[in-house]
Amino acid sequence: MTNLKFKFKWIIHKKIGTSNNHDKTQTTGITVSAYYKVHPDDRQIFIDAVIPEMIAANELEGCIYYAFSQDLTDENTFHLLEGWKDEEAYERHENSETFLKALSTVVKNVRILDREGVRYDVAKIHIDDPRGKV
Secondary structure, three states: OHHHHHHHHHHHHOOOOOOOOOOOOOOOOEEEEEEEEEOHHHHHHHHHHHHHHHHHHHHOOOEEEEEEEEOOOOOOEEEEEEEEOOHHHHHHHHOOHHHHHHHHHHHHHOOEEEEEEEEEEOOOOOOOOHHHHO
């Protein structure tokens, strides 16, 4: 019975490679926050380039989370949030074949109208849950 319980717990916590099953309470050494505003005619090219990269990044060792989301008020703006265990995991991602392929596709085929990205080296994380205020 104990072995079955362990297997069940392992299956629940196993990363599947999607951006909707991450645990942001894990220790994160590096966080990246970025946004991209793309030309409306190039929006689908951008989406098609980043989806395979997002899935592949989430499967990399040391990836805590890697998620793109479309802005709720502007369908041509996309937000990226990445969390990596440490510098080594971040660099492994930056040099991965899937990242370089997505980057090449976007650089060569997508008109980026505005972009900003910031990398943070995280010294300490705090779990934020403001629900207790109401």
